Amino acid sequence: MTPTASAGPWRVECVPAGHLGGYASIPSRFTTDVVMDVGPDGPPFMLHERHLGASFSKDYDVLEPPRQWHALFDLSAWAVLSVSGATGRLGEALLAWNTPGVDMLEGRRDLLVLWDIRVGAGARGRGVGTALFRAAEAWGRARACTGLKVETQNVNVAACRFYRAMGCVLAQAVRGAYPGLPDEVQLIWRKPIDSADDQRLSCAP
Helix, strand or coil, X not given: CCCEEEECCEEEEEEECCCCCCHHHCCCEEEEEEEEEXXXXXXXXXXXXXXXXXXXXXXXXXXXXXXXXXXXXXXXXXXXXXXXXXXXXXXXXXXXXXXXXXXXXXXXXXXXXXXXXXXXXXXXXXXXXXXXXXXXXXXXXXXXXXXEEEEEECCCHHHHHHHHHCCCEEEEEEXXXXXXXXXXXXXXXXEECCCCCCCCCCCCC
């Protein structure tokens, strides 16, 4: 039986990330007419929302298709979380942990990276993202992780709002991190994982 955990009204399923068949059934894209300006240099960083003259769209799956992840990384210690409903998958997340050579993990066994999180357009604003984030914390807690780390960009304002609402703190803002996207600023968010919390979610590995 696949382990699950309750998070509000949702049941979060946890499976090993040995293969990612069907993971991209929920697209990872957005359209926005707002960006986050970052300043002054920190931490702490100040974020200011700025409206653009026109909207633009970004599709993460075009830049880095999920089907390529297994060829780029050793996923044997990673996990997939998913929330499903009557119409299929509502949201999913990929968790990275304990994998030598993955820069985001900093060579640490006690750090969990929320590599990817996505919620279907029709399920947004209903708590699916929160359920996935809390389940990710619980998964890391079961593996003695002391911190969670996640990357986004200043153009993904909805993600910035979400991570801040989840208690994350902006730890790094790196300009020029994406040579092909010179106008985007890499944002690294962090949050301690409280070992005293009694929520648990465990699945192989």
